[in-house]
Amino acid sequence: MLADATRLAAHARACGVNARLEVHRRRWHVFHLQAFYLRTAATAIAMLGSFARECVDGAAPAPAAAAATSPAEVPAP
Secondary structure, three states: OHHHHHHHHHHHHHOOOOOOOEEEOOOOOOHHHHOOOOHHHHHHHHHHHHHHHHHHHOOOOOHHHHHOOOOEEEOOO
């Protein structure tokens, strides 16, 4: 799944879409559904909301700048 997500994010950026890929090591596919129990899941949901807010407000980085960034590595405790 990581390889697919990486390719999808790169393709989205190449098409001019603001995209952010965050890799949460040592977490399962839908760990964010456990936000009530896991602080890392709650943080991931908050980061998703922040990115969505930036995109709606027009404050997200320009596609060219986003394309230059690599996937974020978010460590799990």
